[in-house]
Amino acid sequence: xxxxxxxxxxxxxxxxxxxxxxxxxxxxxxxxxxxxxxxxxxxxxxxxxxxxxxxxxxxxxxxxxxxxxxxxxxxxxxxxxxxxxxxxxxxxxxxxxxxxxxxxxxxxxxxxxxxxxxxxxxxxxxxxxxxxxxxxxxxxxxxxxxxxxxxxxxxxxxxxxxxxxxxxxxxxxxxxxxxxxxxxxxxxxxxxxxxxxx
Numbered sequence: 001x002x003x004x005x006x007x008x009x010x011x012x013x014x015x016x017x018x019x020x021x022x023x024x025x026x027x028x029x030x031x032x033x034x035x036x037x038x039x040x041x042x043x044x045x046x047x048x049x050x051x052x053x054x055x056x057x058x059x060x061x062x063x064x065x066x067x068x069x070x071x072x073x074x075x076x077x078x079x080x081x082x083x084x085x086x087x088x089x090x091x092x093x094x095x096x097x098x099x100x101x102x103x104x105x106x107x108x109x110x111x112x113x114x115x116x117x118x119x120x121x122x123x124x125x126x127x128x129x130x131x132x133x134x135x136x137x138x139x140x141x142x143x144x145x146x147x148x149x150x151x152x153x154x155x156x157x158x159x160x161x162x163x164x165x166x167x168x169x170x171x172x173x174x175x176x177x178x179x180x181x182x183x184x185x186x187x188x189x190x191x192x193x194x195x196x197x198x
Contacts, residue, residue: 024037024050025050026051026055027040027051028040028051028055029052029054031054033052034053037051037052038050038056038071038074039051039161040059040065040069040072041069041072041140043068043069043070043100043140044068048072048164049069059071070141071141072141072159072160073141073142073159074197075157075159076157076158076194077133077156077196078155078156078196079133079134079144079157080155082131084144084146086123086127087104087119087120087123087124088119089108092147092148092149093108093147093170095107095143095144095145095158095166096119096124096143096144096146097139097140097142097160097163098124098137099139100139102121104124105118105119106118109167109169109171110171110174111170111171111174133157134157136157137157142157142158142160143160143162143163144156144157145158145162145163145166147187150188152188165190166190169183169186169187170183170186170187173186
């Protein structure tokens with residue numbers, strides 16, 4: 001074996017890893033995933049994982065994954081105006097996640113990631129009484145996503161991965177102390193791009 005041969009193999013191997021590192025893979029089996037792939041919600045780590053189609057099938061049923069992993073649904077439902085003031089969260093860009101234990105958390109984006117508050121469960125039930133569709137939100141994996149900043153009036157039931165995408169938009173576009181001139185147009189584009197899905 002020559003030094004040139006070993007060096008050439010090392011360079012090729014490094015290039016192969018660099019190419020592979022840019023492609024998204026399934027977080028469970030490391031297979032390549034399509035651009036429009038499914039996600040799992042890791043309830044222990046409270047994070048979203050990418051999954052390929054075969055792995056997603058394993059978690060499709062209720063109780064699959066022993067509750068540790070939950071398949072994130074794809075549905076999006078645009079809701080009429082809701083008076084979310086009853087929930088006591090003083091920000092206009094926020095998402096509300098009901099939990100399996102009956103609690104509800106509110107999370108709002110910031111330059112450092114998502115901020116989190118506890119919401120009174122009775123207040124959530126009161127709001128759901130005015131909008132029965134809220135009672136259909138799947139705990140942990142769906143959320144009520146709200147944007148009332150700058151006079152907007154967006155209220156959506158969305159998969160939890162949409163909420164994390166919105167947080168990433170804010171984090172990526174925020175500049176300085178006030179956010180700069182790019183963050184709010186980017187947030188508005190995010191909401192304009194949401195489409196209803198059954």
